[in-house]
Amino acid sequence: MTRRSIALVTAAGCAAILAAVAYAPQVLRAQQAQAPLPIHQVPQAKDGGVVVMLCDGKTSMEVKGLKTGESMSHAQAVEVTRELMAQWQREHPNEKWQMAQTDESSQPVPAPSAASGADVSKPSSTVPSMEAGAKPPAKGMQQGDTYASFTDRDYKVWKNETDNFVAEGKRIFHSDKELGGTIGVSCDMCHPDASNTHPETYPKYQVQLQKVALLRDMINWCIENPVKGKAFDPNDPKLRALEAYILAQRKGVPLNYGKH
Amino acid sequence: MAARHKSVETKYMEERDAVLRGLRGLDRRTFLKVLAASAGAVMSKGLITPHSFQLVEVANAAPDKTAEATGMAGKPPFTFAYISDTHLYPRTLNQRFVRGAVKAVEDVNALDPQPDFVLFGGDLAQTGRHEELELGRQILAELKAPVKMMVGEHDWFYDLGDSWKDMFGPPNYSFDWKGVHVVVLMSVHEKDFWTARKLTPAERMGIVAGLDNGIQSRFEVGDEERKWLSDDLAKVPHTTPLLVFSHSPLYKYYRNWNFWTEDAEQVQAILKPYKHVTVIHGHTHQMLYNQIANISFYGMLSTAWPWPYAPTGLPPLTIQMNRADPFDQFDGLGDGQLNVRPDGLADKIYNLWDRNPVSVKADYLISHGKVARPPAPQFASY
Ligand SMILES: [Fe+2]
Ligand SMILES: [Fe+2]
Numbered sequence: 001m002t003r004r005s006i007a008l009v010t011a012a013g014c015a016a017i018l019a020a021v022a023y024a025p026q027v028l029r030a031q032q033a034q035a036p037l038p039i040h041q042v043p044q045a046k047d048g049g050v051v052v053m054l055c056d057g058k059t060s061m062e063v064k065g066l067k068t069g070e071s072m073s074h075a076q077a078v079e080v081t082r083e084l085m086a087q088w089q090r091e092h093p094n095e096k097w098q099m100a101q102t103d104e105s106s107q108p109v110p111a112p113s114a115a116s117g118a119d120v121s122k123p124s125s126t127v128p129s130m131e132a133g134a135k136p137p138a139k140g141m142q143q144g145d146t147y148a149s150f151t152d153r154d155y156k157v158w159k160n161e162t163d164n165f166v167a168e169g170k171r172i173f174h175s176d177k178e179l180g181g182t183i184g185v186s187c188d189m190c191h192p193d194a195s196n197t198h199p200e201t202y203p204k205y206q207v208q209l210q211k212v213a214l215l216r217d218m219i220n221w222c223i224e225n226p227v228k229g230k231a232f233d234p235n236d237p238k239l240r241a242l243e244a245y246i247l248a249q250r251k252g253v254p255l256n257y258g259k260h
Numbered sequence: 261m262a263a264r265h266k267s268v269e270t271k272y273m274e275e276r277d278a279v280l281r282g283l284r285g286l287d288r289r290t291f292l293k294v295l296a297a298s299a300g301a302v303m304s305k306g307l308i309t310p311h312s313f314q315l316v317e318v319a320n321a322a323p324d325k326t327a328e329a330t331g332m333a334g335k336p337p338f339t340f341a342y343i344s345d346t347h348l349y350p351r352t353l354n355q356r357f358v359r360g361a362v363k364a365v366e367d368v369n370a371l372d373p374q375p376d377f378v379l380f381g382g383d384l385a386q387t388g389r390h391e392e393l394e395l396g397r398q399i400l401a402e403l404k405a406p407v408k409m410m411v412g413e414h415d416w417f418y419d420l421g422d423s424w425k426d427m428f429g430p431p432n433y434s435f436d437w438k439g440v441h442v443v444v445l446m447s448v449h450e451k452d453f454w455t456a457r458k459l460t461p462a463e464r465m466g467i468v469a470g471l472d473n474g475i476q477s478r479f480e481v482g483d484e485e486r487k488w489l490s491d492d493l494a495k496v497p498h499t500t501p502l503l504v505f506s507h508s509p510l511y512k513y514y515r516n517w518n519f520w521t522e523d524a525e526q527v528q529a530i531l532k533p534y535k536h537v538t539v540i541h542g543h544t545h546q547m548l549y550n551q552i553a554n555i556s557f558y559g560m561l562s563t564a565w566p567w568p569y570a571p572t573g574l575p576p577l578t579i580q581m582n583r584a585d586p587f588d589q590f591d592g593l594g595d596g597q598l599n600v601r602p603d604g605l606a607d608k609i610y611n612l613w614d615r616n617p618v619s620v621k622a623d624y625l626i627s628h629g630k631v632a633r634p635p636a637p638q639f640a641s642y
Contacts (some may be wrong), residue, residue, distance in 0.1 A: 077624065174470065183354040184386065189565060192471035192517050196568035196641065208587040222586065226356070226565075258638075 054082055061089045070193075098140070161245075170243025172238050178228035187242075188224065193250035201259040216242055309404040338438050341368045341405070341597045344381025344542040345562030347414060348392045348399075355588065357386070361399045364595040369609060374405045375597065376437065380558045381542030382412025382507035384446070384504035388465045390423040397427055408415055412507040413448040413479070417468040432485060432515050434492050440604050442502050446485055447506040447521060448543075450477035471517040473569075478515065480522040492532055500603020501536040506555045509541045509559065511552055514570030519544050531555055536604045539621075546592075547610050547618065548574035551625040558598075558608050558620065566592030567639040575630050581612070582639045590614050 042056040050068065053060040063080055067070060072080065089097065172178040173194065176186040191197055199215045206213040209221065219242055220231035232239035267356035346361040348354075368378055381401060385392035393415060397554040400407050409428040416424060421431065433445035453476055454464040467475050481489070496502070504510070510527050513519040523529065531537045537555045545567040548559030557575075566584040574580075584592030590613040612618065621632040 174473075183313055183356060184349045185354070185356070188470060190566065195571070198642070226586070226589075228356075 010131060039096050052084065054084055054088055057087065059084055059091065063086065149180050152237045165241060166248040169241035169248075171244070172242055173245055176227065179223055181223075181227040181229045183229050185225070190226065194246045197246045197249070199243075199246045199250050199257070200253045200255050200257075204260065215246065219243065219246070262578040265389075300631060301615050314464045317440050319625040336438050336585070337602050339373075339375045341371060341375040341595065342378060342379040342398070342540065342560050343368060343377075343381040343563060344380055344560035345412065345545055345551050345564055346399075346555050347383055347386040347562070347564035348396050348490050349386045350389065350391045350397050352388075357564045358395070358399070360590070360593060361396065362608055363613065364403075364563045365402050369402070369404050372595070377406045377408050378403050379505055379540065380410060381505070381540070382410045382583060383414040383542060383562075383564075384409075384412070384596055386564075387462075387469060388415055388418025388423070390419075391429055393423050396468065408442075408444060408505070410505050410542070411446055411448065413450075413468050414465075416448060423612055432488050437503075438600075440501045440600060441493075442503045443489065443492060443505065445481060445489065445504060445506045445510075447508040447510065447527075447541075448479050448483045449482040449485070450479060453477050456613065474516070476518065477520055478520050479575060480484060481506075481508075481510075481527050482523070486523065486526060486530065489527070493534075496534075498518050498533045498598075502531065502534050502538070503604075503606070504537065504539045504602070505541075506539060506612050507542045509544060509548075509550075509557065510555075511550060511557060513544070513575070514573045516603065517567075517570055519573070525581070530553060538604075538606045540606075541596065547581040547620075548575070548578050549608075549620055549625060551577055551628060556605065556622060556625040558606075561592075561594040561596060561610055561612065562596065563593055577625060579634045580637045580640045581610075581618070582615070582637045583641055588614055589638075 017057050030097065040053060042053050042064075044059055044061050045051050045062050049062045050065040050066040051060050051062050052068075059086055061080070063072065063076070085097070089095075125227060173191075174186055174188045176184050179186060187194075195203070196216075197218075202215040203212045205211070206218065206221075207216060210215075213221075216232075216234060217241055223229045224231050232242075274370075319423050343361070343364040345355050346364070347363060349357060353356060358534075368375070378400075384396035384400075411421065411431040412426075415421075417523065425431065432444065434441065434443045436442070450468065453459075459467070467473055470476075474586045492538070493502075506521075508521045509519060509524075510521050511524045512521065532554065534554060539555055539557045540560065541557065542560050544559045545562035546559060546569060547561070548557075550557040566581075568583075569580055581592065592612070594612040596611050597609045599609070600606045601622065605626065607622050610618040618634055620634050621641060624632040624634065
C-alpha cells in the first residue's frame with residue numbers, strides 16, 4: 001500500500017490527527033533545503049484498509065474497509081479519532097490531554113463543528129489524573145507531555161533553526177535576484193526593515209485583487225508589480241521564508257485581521 | 261501554482277509594454293512623446309484618474325502682510341520648483357522610475373509662469389553608474405527653467421563622485437538670488453567602511469543604497485565641507501535670508517535608516533546667527549517638515565518610491581501624508597514648488613500625483629504649529 005496523508009479534524013476540535021504522514025519530496029525541500037525531515041513510519045495495512053496515525057508518530061490503527069483515496073464519513077472519522085485518543089490515553093495513563101474548551105483561562109469559543117454533537121467533545125473522559133509523570137513539574141506548574149521532555153538545548157536548536165529561516169527570508173527580501181526581479185528592485189527599497197508590510201492585518205479584502213488576500217498574495221503581488229518578477233508558488237521555500245521574515249519583524253504586534 | 265491575480269497596474273503594464281518596447285532606441289524628445297501618448301491612452305480607459313499639476317496657490321506669492329508689518333518687505337518674492345530622488349537605473353533595465361522622472365519634468369514644464377529655477381534634490385541615479393547619471397541628465401535637460409543640481413548618496417558611492425562631478429561640477433556651491441543667499445551642500449559623506457572590508461565599488465554602492473543594513477556609516481557634512489560653509493557665509497550678513505539645499509536632512513530623524521546627519525548640530529550652529537534659514541532636503545521620500553530654533557526644514561517628495569515613516573523620531577510638527585497605495589505606481593510621489601516670500605521664508609507646495617496638493621506654510625513652522633496647520637491624513641502609518 002502506498003503512503004498517503006489524511007488530515008482529520010475532530011468534531012470537538014481537540015485533536016488534529018495526521019494519518020500516514022508522507023511529505024511529498026518538494027514539500028520537504030520547501031521545509032528545509034538541506035536535511036530531509038524525519039518521516040513518521042506508518043505501519044503497513046494488514047487488512048487492506050488505511051492506517052491512520054496520531055501526531056505522536058506511534059499511536060495508530062487501521063480503518064478496515066477504507067480504500068486508498070476514499071474519505072471516511074463524518075461519524076466514522078469521529079469514531080476513529082476517539083478510538084485513537086483512547087488508545088493514546090491507555091498508553092499514557094499519567095498524562096493530561098488538555099482541552100482548549102476546559103482551560104478556564106481561555107475564552108470559551110464555540111467550535112463550529114461541535115454542533116454535530118459527537119461526545120468526544122466531552123472532556124470528562126479525557127482528563128486522567130495529575131499524578132507523577134516522567135518529569136515532575138515545578139511547583140505551581142502544570143504537567144506537560146511532549147514539550148516538557150525537551151531540554152534547553154533543544155529549545156536553542158529550534159530557535160537557531162527559526163532564526164536561520166527568518167534570516168533567509170531577510171536575504172531574499174533584500175535581493176532583486178533572489179526575488180526573480182527584472183528591473184533591479186527589491187522589497188527593502190520601499191520597505192526598510194519590512195516596515196509597512198502589516199502582516200498582522202491579513203487576511204483582508206484587497207479591492208484591487210478583488211478578493212480576500214492572505215499575506216502571501218500581497219507578497220506575490222508586490223513581486224509581480226514593483227519588482228517585476230514572477231509570483232512564487234505558495235509552497236516555494238522563498239515565499240515561505242519571505243513570510244517568515246515579514247512576520248518576525250512584527251513580533252509583539254497584536255493580530256488585527258481585516259485592518260486597512 | 262497560485263492563481264495569477266491581475267492588478268490594475270499589471271494590466272496597465274501589459275497594455276503599455278507594447279508601446280514601450282521600442283523605447284530604448286528612441287531619442288529623448290520622441291521618448292517623452294511616446295510616454296505622454298501612452299499615459300493618455302491609459303487615462304482614457306479610466307484606469308487612472310487624470311491629474312495634472314494643479315496650483316492651489318498663486319505661483320508668485322502676493323507680498324506678505326507679516327513681512328510688511330515687520331519691515332522685512334522689499335525683496336521681490338520668487339518661486340522655484342523641485343524634482344528629487346528619481347533613482348534611475350540604466351534605461352535598458354527599468355522604465356518604472358523613468359516614468360516618474362519624466363512625469364515630474366512634464367509637471368514642472370507645465371508651470372505658468374515658469375519657476376526661476378528647478379532644484380534637483382539628489383539621488384538622480386540608483387547605483388551611481390555613469391549611464392544612469394547620463395540618462396538623468398538627458399531627462400532633466402528637457403526642463404525649460406534652469407536646473408540647480410545637488411548630489412545624493414546614490415550618485416556618489418560607486419565612483420566617489422567622479423562621474424557626477426564631471427557632469428555637473430563641484431557638489432558645493434552658492435549663489436545669490438533676489439536677496440536670498442542660496443547654498444547647495446554636499447551632505448552625504450560617510451566615514452570609510454569599505455577599505456577595511458575590501459569592498460568593490462559596486463559592493464560599496466550596494467550597501468549605501470540599502471537603508472536597513474547597518475553596515476554603512478551615517479551621513480555627515482564633514483569637517484571640510486563645514487569649513488567651506490563657514491567660509492562661504494563669512495561674507496553674508498546675518499540679516500540675509502538663507503536657503504540651504506542638502507540631500508541629507510541636516511537633523512537627526514532616524515539613525516537606523518540614515519534619515520540622519522551625524523554632524524547636524526555643528527551645521528545648525530553655523531546657520532544659527534541668521535534670522536531666517538530654510539533647509540530643503542531630499543533623501544527621505546515623504547512629506548516631512550521640522551523647525552529647530554531659527555531653521556525651517558522641508559523634505560522633498562521622490563518620483564521613484566515613497567518611504568514609510570520611521571518608527572521613531574518623526575518631528576512633532578510633521579503631519580504625515582496618507583500611506584501610499586501600492587496599486588498605484590505614482591501614489592505618494594510627486595514634485596513640488598517653493599514660493600519664497602519677501603522676507604525670505606518659503607511656503608511650500610507638495611504636488612502629490614493622483615492626490616490634491618498639500619501646502620505647508622512657513623508660518624506653520626515658525627509659529628511651531630499654532631497657525632496654518634496642514635490637513636491631517638486619513639491613513640496614517642502604523
Ligand atoms: Fe533617495
Ligand atoms: Fe538618498
